[in-house]
Amino acid sequence: MDLFDQISNDIKEAMKAKDKVKLETLRNVKKFFLEAKTAPGANDTLTDDAALKIMQKLVKQGKDSAAVYEQQGRADLAEAELAQVKVIEAYLPKQLSAEELEVRLKEIIARTGATSGKDMGKVMGVASKELAGLAEGRAISAKVKELLG
Structure with a gap:
């Protein structure tokens, strides 16, 4: 259904x-x-x-x-x-916790080879697709900035 x-x-x-x-x-x-x-x-x-x-x-x-x-x-x-x-x-998939989000983003950053804030666009492109529905775009963006900053 x-x-x-x-x-x-x-x-x-x-x-x-x-x-x-x-x-x-x-x-x-x-x-x-x-x-x-x-x-x-x-x-x-x-x-x-x-x-x-x-x-x-x-x-x-x-x-x-x-x-x-x-x-x-x-x-x-x-x-x-x-x-x-x-x-x-109640109808949406379970959202990732802050810890789970950080782990997933670190994997994506390692995969894309990002090293600085200049690579944020590359990371966000992949992260937005993979984490769609699992985390808010704002939360993803803030965590990527933190990890690359």
């Missing part, structure tokens, strides 16, 4: 369970999936990779929104955003 079908089934389950947060979140995710499926050139298909990218983007936006709400003293809105982020994260 692909992610699109799984989300559709889980919407039904959330309705039955009367789980408002999960229902609202999954309906929003499905809306983005449908927009991607009907986009020009998509041929009414949505791969799991594309679906994961959409969900990762929604998680990042949710976390950013929650941070803004926190800064503005709106803990109630931040809490609501983070609750939705938690629902979406």
Whole structure:
């Protein structure tokens, strides 16, 4: 079962369970999936990779929104955003810990032969592909800078 079908089934389950947060979140995710499926050139298909990218983007936006709400003293809105982020994260692959990320990046740096900050682009190209979905781009970038700096 692909992610699109799984989300559709889980919407039904959330309705039955009367789980408002999960229902609202999954309906929003499905809306983005449908927009991607009907986009020009998509041929009414949505791969799991594309679906994961959409969900990762929604998680990042949710976390950013929650941070803004926190800064503005709106803990109630931040809490609501983070609750939705938690629902979406359940569908994403497990994120690497800081230690695991560092180990993987050291392997990539050794493989690419990078020695200084000038080689960051080379490392980031490989790391972004290999670690897609396993770590945020910001975290990867910061750790690469630290390791090459």
